[in-house]
Amino acid sequence: METIKIGIIGHGFMGHEHETMLTQMEGYRVVGISDIDPKQLEDVKEGIKRYASNEELFEDPEVQVVLIAANNNQHHKLVLQAARAGKDIICEKPVAMNVQELDDMVRVVEECGVNFTVHHQRRFDPDFRTMKDVYDSGTLGKVYSVKSALYGFNGNMHDWHVYLAEGGGMLFDWGVHLLDQLLYMMPGAKLLSVYADVRNVINFEVDDYFKILMRFDNDVTAEVELGTYFLSDKMHDKWFERHWIMGGDKGTAYADGFDPEGKIVRTTRLLTNVGGQRTMTAAGPTRSFGPPSEGTLVTEPLTKAGTCHEDYFRNYREAYDGQTDFLVKISETRRVLALMEAVRKSAETKESVRFEWE
Numbered sequence: 001m002e003t004i005k006i007g008i009i010g011h012g013f014m015g016h017e018h019e020t021m022l023t024q025m026e027g028y029r030v031v032g033i034s035d036i037d038p039k040q041l042e043d044v045k046e047g048i049k050r051y052a053s054n055e056e057l058f059e060d061p062e063v064q065v066v067l068i069a070a071n072n073n074q075h076h077k078l079v080l081q082a083a084r085a086g087k088d089i090i091c092e093k094p095v096a097m098n099v100q101e102l103d104d105m106v107r108v109v110e111e112c113g114v115n116f117t118v119h120h121q122r123r124f125d126p127d128f129r130t131m132k133d134v135y136d137s138g139t140l141g142k143v144y145s146v147k148s149a150l151y152g153f154n155g156n157m158h159d160w161h162v163y164l165a166e167g168g169g170m171l172f173d174w175g176v177h178l179l180d181q182l183l184y185m186m187p188g189a190k191l192l193s194v195y196a197d198v199r200n201v202i203n204f205e206v207d208d209y210f211k212i213l214m215r216f217d218n219d220v221t222a223e224v225e226l227g228t229y230f231l232s233d234k235m236h237d238k239w240f241e242r243h244w245i246m247g248g249d250k251g252t253a254y255a256d257g258f259d260p261e262g263k264i265v266r267t268t269r270l271l272t273n274v275g276g277q278r279t280m281t282a283a284g285p286t287r288s289f290g291p292p293s294e295g296t297l298v299t300e301p302l303t304k305a306g307t308c309h310e311d312y313f314r315n316y317r318e319a320y321d322g323q324t325d326f327l328v329k330i331s332e333t334r335r336v337l338a339l340m341e342a343v344r345k346s347a348e349t350k351e352s353v354r355f356e357w358e
């Protein structure tokens with residue numbers, strides 16, 4: 001297997017992550033790194049070149065693939081430059097600030113005949129994969145509802161992420177992952193409409209909370225909710241992490257945490273027309289709600305997916321050799337960007353938006 005020689009642009013948080021992962025993975029060599037801020041290159045690992053400019057990286061014949069890990073508003077310009085230098089490209093998410101920018105990138109990439117894909121490694125997050133496996137297995141019967149949530153505690157905005165013009169805000173940061181996961185979970189489903197609330201609760205310029213409702217033609221309603229300042233003291237329940245609930249007519253599945261803990265839950269009383277049982281709750285007697293009586297619920301453990309982020313680069317390595325397809329197709333990232341535009345429009349108009357696939 002030939003080694004893929006990588007040049008990384010941007011040595012911030014994600015640039016460091018890529019440098020660490022790719023220097024440890026078989027089939028890759030990080031040739032060099034560039035950054036507009038020379039200070040960011042001070043801790044580049046030994047044996048890796050520090051370029052004085054992006055141009056120097058583009059001109060290095062050793063570099064086959066450019067991995068773009070700079071601020072979101074830089075992606076368009078850098079993808080165009082990399083393509084024109086004849087380099088294959090992996091771009092960080094969100095691939096572009098909008099659909100128009102992406103279409104322009106695709107035009108140039110096609111003219112130059114280089115490979116182009118996006119780093120959506122969260123398709124391999126164990127929490128997501130565990131729930132995708134439940135969905136794919138059909139064990140819940142007809143799925144009608146999927147909820148995916150992520151909560152944090154301190155408003156969690158920093159550096160350029162607080163500026164709109166640089167592509168800041170949580171919709172661009174995590175929203176793009178959460179929406180990509182949902183569309184990837186149900187690849188054949190057509191999205192019909194979107195209703196969204198996007199807010200800056202404690203940040204001045206950029207969004208730090210969103211709730212997005214999506215109706216699909218497979219009759220699933222999906223909900224994505226993210227709050228960076230959505231508080232609870234239930235730390236033991238992994239509150240400040242990921243949450244999933246999937247409802248089907250043969251059971252419900254839930255999972256909490258990045259390292260997911262959850263179950264499939266079914267009831268023994270499903271559609272048995274027995275006399276209603278009164279349960280006393282603090283709000284008075286009820287026959288439909290309150291705690292179920294002993295033995296009414298049966299649970300099965302979730303089979304935790306054993307995937308990890310290295311799997312993204314394992315797929316890239318094989319696809320680069322033509323043994324398989326690149327996992328992340330540009331057409332899929334375009335759909336996510338179009339969805340995010342619909343989300344912003346719905347939040348602005350406070351109305352649902354019919355979603356048109358293009």
Ligand SMILES: NC(=O)c1ccc[n+]([C@@H]2O[C@H](COP(=O)([O-])OP(=O)(O)OC[C@H]3O[C@@H](n4cnc5c(N)ncnc54)[C@H](O)[C@@H]3O)[C@@H](O)[C@H]2O)c1
Pocket residue numbers: 009010011012013014015034035036037040054068069070071072074092093094119120121159160172173
């Ligand atoms: N896939 C993921 O899980 C994930 C996680 C975090 C960030 N990201 C993405 O990675 C990218 C970088 O985010 P970050 O959080 O690492 O930001 P960061 O601020 O930590 O790092 C960005 C670096 O890029 C440099 N830079 C900016 N413009 C440049 C240019 N034109 N040429 C060269 N260098 C330039 C900056 O000086 C900085 O060192 C963003 O697109 C972000 O969305 C992806």
